[in-house]
Amino acid sequence: MDPRLVPLRRRFPMVADLERRARWRIPRFAFDFLQGGAGDETGMPRNRRALQAVEVMPRYGVKVSDVDPSADLFGHRYAAPVGIAPIGFDGIMWPGATRAFAEAAQALNLPYMVGTLATETIETVAALAPDVTWFQLYPLAAEDHRMTFDLADRAERAGARVLAATLDVPARTKRPRDMRNGFGMPFRLTASLLAQAAVAWPWSLAIARHGIPTFANIVPYSGPGRDVTAAFVGKHVGGGFDWEALARLRDRWPRAMMVKGVMHPEDAEKAVALGIDGVVVSNHGGRQFDAAPASADVLPLVVAAVGDRATVMLDSGVTAGVDVLRALALGARGVLAGRAFMLSLAALGDIGARHMGGAFIEELSLAMGQSGVTRVEDIPTLATRHPGAWSLS
Numbered sequence: 028m029d030p031r032l033v034p035l036r037r038r039f040p041m042v043a044d045l046e047r048r049a050r051w052r053i054p055r056f057a058f059d060f061l062q063g064g065a066g067d068e069t070g071m072p073r074n075r076r077a078l079q080a081v082e083v084m085p086r087y088g089v090k091v092s093d094v095d096p097s098a099d100l101f102g103h104r105y106a107a108p109v110g111i112a113p114i115g116f117d118g119i120m121w122p123g124a125t126r127a128f129a130e131a132a133q134a135l136n137l138p139y140m141v142g143t144l145a146t147e148t149i150e151t152v153a154a155l156a157p158d159v160t161w162f163q164l165y166p167l168a169a170e171d172h173r174m175t176f177d178l179a180d181r182a183e184r185a186g187a188r189v190l191a192a193t194l195d196v197p198a199r200t201k202r203p204r205d206m207r208n209g210f211g212m213p214f215r216l217t218a219s220l221l222a223q224a225a226v227a228w229p230w231s232l233a234i235a236r237h238g239i240p241t242f243a244n245i246v247p248y249s250g251p252g253r254d255v256t257a258a259f260v261g262k263h264v265g266g267g268f269d270w271e272a273l274a275r276l277r278d279r280w281p282r283a284m285m286v287k288g289v290m291h292p293e294d295a296e297k298a299v300a301l302g303i304d305g306v307v308v309s310n311h312g313g314r315q316f317d318a319a320p321a322s323a324d325v326l327p328l329v330v331a332a333v334g335d336r337a338t339v340m341l342d343s344g345v346t347a348g349v350d351v352l353r354a355l356a357l358g359a360r361g362v363l364a365g366r367a368f369m370l371s372l373a374a375l376g377d378i379g380a381r382h383m384g385g386a387f388i389e390e391l392s393l394a395m396g397q398s399g400v401t402r403v404e405d406i407p408t409l410a411t412r413h414p415g416a417w418s419l420s
């Protein structure tokens with residue numbers, strides 16, 4: 028382990044410790060963009076509570092000296108079934124974030140699902156993380172998929188292993204913190220945002236090093252210039268994929284393909300019927316639809332619907348290795364974490380991505396030892412109690 032990480036593990040054992048430090052190191056508008064949600068922001072705590080309510084029955088008397096947290100996802104063995112979730116405009120929360128995620132993911136052998144709205148190109152990310160890059164796709168100008176398909180083709184040429192089309196942003200949403208802060212698209216450093224930036228000196232120094240971030244993947248479609256690109260994103264990016272567009276994308280993409288942001292088991296069924304290989308059960312971390320169920324609470328329905336026909340992953344609310352164990356005990360094959368990784372960068376700088384990834388691997392091993400399983404594949408055999416589980420009947 029990198030010797031710099033040892034004291035960090037002791038000082039910041041939980042994501043809440045990172046959150047406290049991130050709060051003063053980055054400007055308020057950036058912190059609020061990261062930690063905020065839609066509407067009354069009930070979705071985020073609901074995600075956490077739902078996961079925390081899942082109990083896993085430990086088995087004792089098993090030799091657990093050789094716990095192995097590694098896991099197979101889409102034909103590659105990763106150090107643990109924990110990926111970095113796509114975070115749009117990540118560079119505004121920590122300048123240089125996309126590179127830091129890519130380098131950490133490659134070094135740790137964890138999947139990195141880099142986003143359409145990341146602040147480095149898919150080509151740069153795939154070069155930094157050739158073994159572990161996955162690509163998240165948003166529709167660009169949904170009325171004509173030429174640009175969207177071009178971006179998918181670029182991801183394929185760059186060598187992304189998995190393509191994930193995001194479904195759960197069908198319409199705009201309302202995030203009150205961003206409205207109050209005057210944080211929107213195109214992003215402009217107004218006097219009030221500048222004042223927030225001035226006190227967050229670690230962030231300001233990082234901006235001085237990296238420059239104001241831009242939506243690097245979008246530049247070829249919008250034309251150059253930060254404002255032009257941001258205006259293009261504000262106007263043309265977003266809107267969910269419909270099933271017809273997904274079918275065309277499936278025909279085009281030759282490797283493993285996922286849909287991200289599935290809640291209803293019938294939507295998961297539809298994806299499988301199109302030949303899609305995996306679904307991420309997710310409510311976008313509570314950022315889109317405040318009334319959505321917690322992803323953990325619908326996970327068993329989706330797992331039951333797709334069975335062995337697709338790889339089910341979960342995100343929204345995962346902050347520790349024990350959450351990974353909980354999700355896997357409910358039938359997920361892996362998880363993604365968004366805010367946990369981003370907070371770690373904001374709190375600790377570039378090394379934060381390694382801190383968080385390493386913590387997940389280590390904590391999953393501990394949780395496996397505590398519950399009496401030595402291989403990730405055996406976690407689903409553990410008995411669970413899940414009081415919040417959804418039923419549709």
Ligand SMILES: Cc1cc2nc3c(=O)[nH]c(=O)nc-3n(C[C@H](O)[C@H](O)[C@H](O)COP(=O)(O)O)c2cc1C
Nearest residue numbers: 112113114115142193311312342343344364365366
């Ligand atoms: C600041 C921020 C930006 C995000 N941007 C994207 C995005 O561009 N594309 C996407 O599919 N999901 C995006 N997400 C959702 C994450 O990929 C993931 O689903 C979510 O963060 C999981 O919840 P968690 O933060 O509780 O781990 C974003 C999340 C955050 C916090």
